[in-house]
Amino acid sequence: MVRYHKQTRILVAIDCIIFGFDGSELKLLLVQRGLEHEKGKWSLMGGFIQKDEDFVEGSARILNELTGLEGVYMEQLYAFGDVNRDPIERTVSVAYFALIDIHKYEKQLNEDYHAEWFPIKDTxxxxxxxxxxxxxxxxxxxxKAAFHPIxxxxxxxxxxxxxxQSLYEGIFDYQFDKRNFSRKLQSTKLLVKQKDKDKESSKKGAFYYKLDxxxxxxxFHAFLNLIPNPGNLK
Structure with a gap:
């Protein structure tokens, strides 16, 4: 086998950052690490790339093995290559992230690695x-939230x-004024008010809307008016 002369072999890993929304809170999916170093501590879903798979295949396999989730679209985020990022062996990690509706995938989630959803503000x-x-x-x-209907x-x-509003507050880590947020939403004229209400959250109930x-x-740029000033974000 032909190899590059005098080159150091470096491990390549994948880490999956899975955000989820359950209708009221933005959450992060974590597992308890199974390897000896830092074993039992909370971690993103991670594993090593196999020689016969690309990054997309590897990220899907790793996520499935550690959580049971399938069919989750993930987007490549960044390659983390600090020399000392992994104390065991030199490892470069390619991070992927996704944002999913928790209710669509909750039946898939297994407990083999103690996968658990944590509120994004309490991880x-x-x-x-x-x-x-x-x-x-x-x-x-x-x-992406500012420029895409994600x-x-x-x-x-x-x-x-x-x-x-709860979803926007979770994404931007910012408390919106209820009346101002509602007013700005209405001004976009992109939401269609329905006749029925959700009466589970309060006695008065809240009208349902649909996106036009x-x-x-x-x-789509009408929603940019909802984004808080960058100086107010944490």
Whole structure:
């Protein structure tokens, strides 16, 4: 076998950052590490790439092995290659992230590796540089939320304004004024008010809305008005 002369072999790993929305909170999926170093501590879903698979195949396999989840679309985030990021052996990690509707996948989730959803504001300490990965993924998620209808893909066909506000607050880690948020939403003219209400959250109930997808496609930038000033974000 021909090899590159005098080159050091470096391991390549995949780490999966899975954000989920359950209708009220943005959450992060974590597992307890199974390897001896830092065993039992909370970690992103991670594993090593095999020689016969590409990154996309590897990320899907690793996520499935550690959580049972299948069919999750993930997007490549960044390659983390700090020399000392893994104390056991020199390892470069290619991070992938996804945002999913928890209710669509909750039946798939297995408990073999103690996979658990944590509120994004109350996550435990993570191993290695995994918190850095999560923070970078949150920034990318904010960017996508501003320019792509990804948030509406997490909501049911009919949703309430409080649900949408909760999702935005989870993504941007920012407390929106309820009246101002509702006013700005209404001003976009991209939501269609329904006749029925969700009465589970309160006695008065909240009207359901639907996204006008045709208008959204032509005028998606209207939602940029909802994004908080960068100086107010944490």
């Amino acid at each position: 435990p300490k993570l191993i290695f540089d995994h918190q850095q990965m999560v923070d970078m993924a949150k920034e990318k998620l904010r960017y 948030l509406f893909e997490l909501l049911p066909e009919k949703f309430t304004l409080p649900q949408l 997808k045709r208008r959204y496609a032509a005028n």
